[in-house]
Amino acid sequence: MLSALFVWMFTLNAYHKENKPIDHHATSETVCLYKSLFTLKERGIMFGHQDDLAYGVNWKYEPGRSDTREVCGDYPAVYGWELGHLELGDNTNLDSVPFAKMRDLILSGYERGGVITISWHLNNPLTGKSAWDPAPGTVTSILPGGEKNILYNSWLDKVARFLSELKGPNEEPIPVIFRPFHEGNGDWFWWGKSHCTPAAFNALWRYTVQYLRDKKNLHQLLYAFNTDRFFSREEYLERYPGDEWVDIIGFDIYQREMPKDTYMKALDSMLNMLESLARQKKKIPALTEFGGNCQSDSGWWTGTFLPVLKKHSIAYVLGWRNAGLKLNNEFEYYVPYQGEHSANDFISFYKDKQTIFQSDLHAIYCDE
Numbered sequence: 538m539l540s541a542l543f544v545w546m547f548t549l550n551a552y553h554k555e556n557k558p559i560d561h562h563a564t565s566e567t568v569c570l571y572k573s574l575f576t577l578k579e580r581g582i583m584f585g586h587q588d589d590l591a592y593g594v595n596w597k598y599e600p601g602r603s604d605t606r607e608v609c610g611d612y613p614a615v616y617g618w619e620l621g622h623l624e625l626g627d628n629t630n631l632d633s634v635p636f637a638k639m640r641d642l643i644l645s646g647y648e649r650g651g652v653i654t655i656s657w658h659l660n661n662p663l664t665g666k667s668a669w670d671p672a673p674g675t676v677t678s679i680l681p682g683g684e685k686n687i688l689y690n691s692w693l694d695k696v697a698r699f700l701s702e703l704k705g706p707n708e709e710p711i712p713v714i715f716r717p718f719h720e721g722n723g724d725w726f727w728w729g730k731s732h733c734t735p736a737a738f739n740a741l742w743r744y745t746v747q748y749l750r751d752k753k754n755l756h757q758l759l760y761a762f763n764t765d766r767f768f769s770r771e772e773y774l775e776r777y778p779g780d781e782w783v784d785i786i787g788f789d790i791y792q793r794e795m796p797k798d799t800y801m802k803a804l805d806s807m808l809n810m811l812e813s814l815a816r817q818k819k820k821i822p823a824l825t826e827f828g829g830n831c832q833s834d835s836g837w838w839t840g841t842f843l844p845v846l847k848k849h850s851i852a853y854v855l856g857w858r859n860a861g862l863k864l865n866n867e868f869e870y871y872v873p874y875q876g877e878h879s880a881n882d883f884i885s886f887y888k889d890k891q892t893i894f895q896s897d898l899h900a901i902y903c904d905e
């Protein structure tokens with residue numbers, strides 16, 4: 538009996554040690570990042586912010602600036618970036634961030650020891666309109682045999698080139714958590730639930746991974762799959778491409794009109810499901826986008842968000858972008874900026890032992 542227990546413990550231990558990225562040729566820095574994400578989630582939760590180094594509510598492209606840092610004195614641990622419109626050959630992304638600047642800022646975040654994650658709101662390849670143009674048949678049109686397959690390949694070539702040009706100080710490829718085709722259980726993007734079958738979505742995911750990993754030989758990517766708000770494991774898994782195609786699992790949730798209690802319950806219940814799936818599948822759980830645009834609750838960080846996070850063990854949370862006043866006259870921000878009414882509460886969030894910011898990170902890209 539005792540020996541059976543030892544064998545079981547040994548197997549379990551060996552299995553844990555074998556946790557590896559889905560890319561068996563992942564670079565050593567990528568493998569280290571992958572392992573660090575597992576270990577860090579036991580220590581706390583990394584705070585991330587989209588476009589943090591590029592602009593804030595009242596500024597654009599000023600070296601060293603960051604709304605996060607200006608409020609709490611530290612940079613985020615995770616830097617989110619966005620590739621939409623790279624596929625068109627444009628010099629700037631869909632939010633007007635020049636790709637050349639993005640490349641430099643990605644390097645500066647990496648050199649500081651931060652984590653890089655990249656999303657891609659790619660245009661609709663069938664209609665030429667935006668990612669939010671859900672024309673039926675788009676997904677099948679870009680798969681092999683489809684009329685837009687060659688076009689899609691050329692888009693992936695551009696993404697591959699950009700990613701391959703992200704190099705660290707020793708010419709090593711910078712590891713990136715790549716998060717394409719997000720929120721697929723929603724209806725707003727062309728890859729969304731009502732616009733393609735789960736089989737077509739899975740085929741698109743696998744095709745994309747194979748293209749970048751096996752055809753373009755990019756070995757610095759970890760692949761993040763994420764849904765929008767979901768209500769059951771079954772719903773979460775409906776479009777999940779499979780364990781051998783995904784490294785990180787997550788979801789996005791925005792508070793919008795949801796009252797505080799409803800939001801806290803929804804977040805808690807989704808995190809429970811996510812963590813249990815992650816444990817079972819040996820994946821890294823993360824909250825891949827969160828926020829309440831122009832949050833009206835000045836105590837939100839420690840009164841709403843943190844109490845739920847503290848019940849869970851996930852690798853990171855990513856707040857969406859501090860766009861400020863946009864061209865369409867809408868105002869958008871998710872992380873406080875200097876003088877903003879939840880800034881003091883954000884400092885308490887920062888000071889909490891469980892939150893991890895840039896200065897809490899050490900050597901996540903190498904074994905030490």
Ligand code: BMA
Binds near residue numbers: 619632857858860869
């Ligand atoms: C959305 C908004 C848009 C933006 C898009 C892609 O949620 O922030 O303004 O264009 O993300 O970054």
